[in-house]
Amino acid sequence: MTLPAPASRPSSRPASRPPSREDIADLYRELGRRGLNVGSSGNVSARRPGGMVITQTGITGDTVRPDSLVETALDGTSAGAPSSEWQMHALIYAADPRAQVIVHTHSDHATALACLNLPLPGFHYGVAEFGGDDVRIAPYATFGTPELARLAAAAIAGRTACLLANHGMICHAPTAAGALRAALKLEALCRQYLIARAAGRPRLLTRAQMDAAILRYQNYGHTEETT
Ligand code: 13P
Numbered sequence: 001m002t003l004p005a006p007a008s009r010p011s012s013r014p015a016s017r018p019p020s021r022e023d024i025a026d027l028y029r030e031l032g033r034r035g036l037n038v039g040s041s042g043n044v045s046a047r048r049p050g051g052m053v054i055t056q057t058g059i060t061g062d063t064v065r066p067d068s069l070v071e072t073a074l075d076g077t078s079a080g081a082p083s084s085e086w087q088m089h090a091l092i093y094a095a096d097p098r099a100q101v102i103v104h105t106h107s108d109h110a111t112a113l114a115c116l117n118l119p120l121p122g123f124h125y126g127v128a129e130f131g132g133d134d135v136r137i138a139p140y141a142t143f144g145t146p147e148l149a150r151l152a153a154a155a156i157a158g159r160t161a162c163l164l165a166n167h168g169m170i171c172h173a174p175t176a177a178g179a180l181r182a183a184l185k186l187e188a189l190c191r192q193y194l195i196a197r198a199a200g201r202p203r204l205l206t207r208a209q210m211d212a213a214i215l216r217y218q219n220y221g222h223t224e225e226t227t
Helices: 021-033 086-095 108-115 125-130 146-156 176-199 207-218
Strands: 043-048 051-054 070-073 101-105 161-164 168-173
Touching (some): 021 101, 086 101, 086 168, 101 176, 108 168, 125 207, 146 161
Antiparallel strands (some): 043 051, 043 101
16 A cells, blocks of 8 residues: 555655755765765755756766756756756656655665565565555666656655666655665665575565554654654
């Protein structure tokens, strides 16, 4: 099941201060520092009226600067060279008002699971934090294409993360800090699932158990600092 977030859910509120260019550059740099992205893999954006500010294509955690981020409209109009995945970000912003910051990574364990072409099932209640009883996987399509954007938008619909087959993951949150936490959490869960699979056959939680966890997450730990 996928529960729509109630209007009063604090985590669905945009942050009181929209993330600055510094926040977004810091976030992309931090993903590299923590090993979630290597070189120019992955990208990050923040919602802006009518579009987004997104990392430049080919930028790395070592070279990203606040002024290298590219303002890009939802139709792709831009004065610079936005990430090749701007369409994936644009479709998610267009579909889900909760998305204020989007992170795409090629982090090791999320990518390993995506290369097995497997979703992340409800093996641990923490999976429910992403809004459903699993984290779905979008079928493979070439990076930077409208086809990949369409498949990713469908897989993440109503949720806050999905895997991308033979590619990586994408997630969103109301704040830059929340998006970093979500990326780290998804990577940890994928790692734990792969460890459990290597050791045996993980027992999956039942639909009712996952539904109960989804409900608990509606009111779990949502403060200005934790969203
Ligand atoms: P960009 O450098 O164009 O953002 O592409 C990186 C990437 O991860 C493509 O999927």
